[in-house]
Amino acid sequence: MMDKKPHIKPYLxxxxxxxxxxxxxxxxxxxxxxxxxxxxxxxxLTGILMPFIYGSVIAYLLxxxxxxxxxxxxxxxxxxxxxxxxxxxxALTILFGLLLIYAxxxxxxxxxxxxxxxxxxxxxxxIGDFVEWISKQxxxxxxxxxxxxxxxxxxxxxANLDAWIxxxxxxxxxxxxxxxxxxxxxxVTWIKNFVIGLIVSVYLLASRKKFGQQGKLILYSxxxxxxxxxxxxxx
Numbered sequence: 001m002m003d004k005k006p007h008i009k010p011y012l013x014x015x016x017x018x019x020x021x022x023x024x025x026x027x028x029x030x031x032x033x034x035x036x037x038x039x040x041x042x043x044x045l046t047g048i049l050m051p052f053i054y055g056s057v058i059a060y061l062l063x064x065x066x067x068x069x070x071x072x073x074x075x076x077x078x079x080x081x082x083x084x085x086x087x088x089x090x091a092l093t094i095l096f097g098l099l100l101i102y103a104x105x106x107x108x109x110x111x112x113x114x115x116x117x118x119x120x121x122x123x124x125x126x127i128g129d130f131v132e133w134i135s136k137q138x139x140x141x142x143x144x145x146x147x148x149x150x151x152x153x154x155x156x157x158x159a160n161l162d163a164w165i166x167x168x169x170x171x172x173x174x175x176x177x178x179x180x181x182x183x184x185x186x187x188v189t190w191i192k193n194f195v196i197g198l199i200v201s202v203y204l205l206a207s208r209k210k211f212g213q214q215g216k217l218i219l220y221s222x223x224x225x226x227x228x229x230x231x232x233x234x235x
Contacts, residue, residue, distance in 0.1 A: 051193045055200025058097065059208065066093040066205050090205045094198060124161070127154065 046053075070089035077085045131154045204211065220228045 051196035052200055054193055054197025055204060058197055058201035059204035062093050062097050062201065062205065063208060065096055066090060066208070069093055069096075087206065090202055093205060094202060120161075124158070127157065 066089055069092050070086055073085035073089055074082055131150060134150065216228075216232070219231060223231070
């Protein structure tokens, strides 16, 4: 007679796995925030590995593009030139990624500047129209003190807004654009990590099939096939 009760072992394994992952995460963050030395060590290690993290993320995101370009070039080139096609696919993939980043920046930054500028002038015009409208109301127009207060408040707001734009916002934007003080170090560090990450991503993309095969061998040798299949499906 068949057991009609659902098999609960997979659910128990999933529950224990989730509980273990949450517990380890809590323990990890507790060690980071509780023990300064451990947190500093993790921060230092992360800083050293950051270029490789960048490279891994870039390679992972660009892998479908690289696969498509490689398959397309394999149709164009004869089999004896497939090695050259693979290298060309990696180069074109990196070029595509750089062009995509450049296009996004060129679309976002000008639009952001235009939006901020339009918001400033729109708000200024609306406030001016509101003050002009309310000043023409009979109750306000007949009250000299209230009218003077509204006009003086508007002039003060307009002057303060202009002063904030000229003395705070514009200098801050200039400092950001020029990369002054600490910004220079951060920008240079980011560029260094990004450039090294690009180099790492080229290596990872060029050897992705080899790394994939090695990763599968290690995975299937460490865990049961059904768990390995599940991990491969999620990855």
